[in-house]
Amino acid sequence: MTTPEERWVIHVPVVASDLNRARIFARTATRALALLTSRIDAGEVTVSAEDAQGVRHRVFCDRRLAGGGRCTLPTDHTSPCTRSGLSRHRQR
Template sequence: MIGRPRYVAHVPFTAVDLEAAKHFARALTRSVTFLPDVDPGNASLSEEDDSAVQYRLFCDRELDDGRRCTLRADHDVPCTAGRRR
């Protein structure tokens, strides 16, 4: 095996709808990005009983300078490597 194994933490929570759940999950993800081993670009959300359907939280497209877009997955402005939203 090359590198260290990757893991996913499953933390159930309630929300009024999918958009509210995405907002909470993005905030939760951003709150732990100070940890060097967290990969926010690959963070996703699923309903508790349907983990096969996952919603990406962040865009994570590669930009011309090699950095990654840090905006939410469904953003409608140009990609940027600025603050995660």
């Protein structure tokens, strides 16, 4: 039995040919899942090499924004941070 405070994390291995493609797929999957549930914590989405799963690369910027919320742009974006692009990105 789980307590209401306990969280479980789903790990779904998906093969991609390189880090950039893995990040793109992870962003796409996260945005699609965010349409179905508000329980997606996009700021914690990471990808890793199959043989180095302890070395994780963030997918979303997740910087705090003035006025609340988090940046939903990719980690390597060059434009100003914004919340646009992910409808239900979890606020902290």
